Amino acid sequence: MVVGSMPILGVVLALLSAAVLAAGNLWQARGVQAATANASGAASMLQLLKTPIWLAGTAMFGIAILLQMGSLTFAPLILVQPIGVAALVFTALFTAKATGRRPSRGVITAIIITLIGVSAYVVVASIVSVQKPIGDQQLIEMLSTLAAVLVASLVLIVVGKKKKRAPILYVVLGGVYSGFVATLGKTVILRVEAMFKDGHFHFGSEGWLTLLCLIGIGIASALSIYFVQFSHTCNSPDVVIAGLTVVDPGVAVVLGITILQEAAGAPLWSTFAFIAAGAVAFVGVYRLAKEETKSDAEATAAVEDTAESVATGDPVVSRDEL
Numbered sequence: 001m002v003v004g005s006m007p008i009l010g011v012v013l014a015l016l017s018a019a020v021l022a023a024g025n026l027w028q029a030r031g032v033q034a035a036t037a038n039a040s041g042a043a044s045m046l047q048l049l050k051t052p053i054w055l056a057g058t059a060m061f062g063i064a065i066l067l068q069m070g071s072l073t074f075a076p077l078i079l080v081q082p083i084g085v086a087a088l089v090f091t092a093l094f095t096a097k098a099t100g101r102r103p104s105r106g107v108i109t110a111i112i113i114t115l116i117g118v119s120a121y122v123v124v125a126s127i128v129s130v131q132k133p134i135g136d137q138q139l140i141e142m143l144s145t146l147a148a149v150l151v152a153s154l155v156l157i158v159v160g161k162k163k164k165r166a167p168i169l170y171v172v173l174g175g176v177y178s179g180f181v182a183t184l185g186k187t188v189i190l191r192v193e194a195m196f197k198d199g200h201f202h203f204g205s206e207g208w209l210t211l212l213c214l215i216g217i218g219i220a221s222a223l224s225i226y227f228v229q230f231s232h233t234c235n236s237p238d239v240v241i242a243g244l245t246v247v248d249p250g251v252a253v254v255l256g257i258t259i260l261q262e263a264a265g266a267p268l269w270s271t272f273a274f275i276a277a278g279a280v281a282f283v284g285v286y287r288l289a290k291e292e293t294k295s296d297a298e299a300t301a302a303v304e305d306t307a308e309s310v311a312t313g314d315p316v317v318s319r320d321e322l
Contacts, residue, residue, distance in 0.1 A: 007126055010075025014083035017067035022090035022241060024060025026098070027053050028229065029237035036233055048229075061225070065181070072186045076129040077256035078263060081182055082249040085118050085281055088288055091241045110288035117281025124273045128266035134190045139209040141259050142187060146180050146216050153223075167234035168243060174227035175247025180220040182248070183255040184213050242289040246282065 031054020035047040048054050071080040089111050096103045103111070153173060191210040231240045256262045263270070 007075040010071040010080045013067050013071035014080040017064045018084050018087040019090045020060050021064035022087045024057045025241050026237055027057030029232045032232040069185050073189050076131050076262045077186045078253050079125040079129050081252040082121050084249050085245045088242050088245045106291040110284050110291055114281055114284030117277050117284055121277035124270055128270045129262050132261050134187050138259050170227045170231040171240055171243030172247055174224050175244045176251050177220040177224035178248040179251025181217055182252045184217045188213050246285055
């Protein structure tokens with residue numbers, strides 16, 4: 001089998017990965033909230049390991065990564081990685097199912113806009129994306145970029161240690177490292193295929209760079225998981241998944257185009273099409289996150305109204321009816 005030879009299967013696996021990621025994200029969020037409610041600091045981390053729903057969410061997260069790697073085996077990175085945006089759509093639908101509240105018209109509109117943008121991007125990418133062999137220079141560039149990001153992250157955290165950092169920062173960092181996991185995973189898949197070329201195993205000096213990429217995947221995965229878990233303590237699940245589904249594909253696509261050269265030789269019109277489709281998807285994601293936040297606020301207000309009415313013995317009247 002030639003890597004990247006079955007793009008349709010890659011797209012299907014990417015969609016499955018998005019659905020599993022959405023479910024795992026919701027379970028992890030519930031687990032983190034339960035653990036932090038009963039303990040704090042290091043104790044909360046130990047409590048997480050005893051929380052079944054968090055463990056289930058973590059397992060789902062791992063399955064999502066495996067499905068993602070599978071999708072990268074069958075299709076170019078810039079084709080399947082942006083499909084991860086669909087996780088936000090699945091999150092909205094799963095949340096509505098769990099709470100028993102039907103999605104509002106605003107949420108449905110945002111989902112449609114997001115799907116239009118992602119679908120347009122995938123169509124263009126399927127036409128112009130190409131799969132190219134990965135050379136040593138590209139591996140060095142990828143690892144150097146990861147090292148630079150690691151240093152920048154460390155400086156950002158240390159310098160701002162005494163200052164209150166915006167909660168969204170942890171979401172962004174989680175998405176950045178998740179994007180590196182996908183891109184490094186793609187390079188390893190291509191290099192392993194090259195090692196087994198012609199049915200014979202070849203492990204030369206370039207194999208050590210591939211091993212370094214595997215180490216890079218481990219480091220990036222650990223940091224991504226850490227920042228995502230911490231994000232759940234100071235952000236809503238919708239904000240976490242929205243940030244991940246925008247930052248992760250964005251980082252992966254930039255690396256795929258600039259280092260892996262998956263869009264090399266693409267016509268000029270495709271550049272404008274990518275930008276337009278990406279802009280539409282971004283607008284949809286932004287509106288969806290905004291609508292979900294609005295819906296959560298309305299649900300919270302309704303609960304408060306009910307509790308107040310029960311306490312006073314007055315009829316239940318929503319704030320909108322006042």
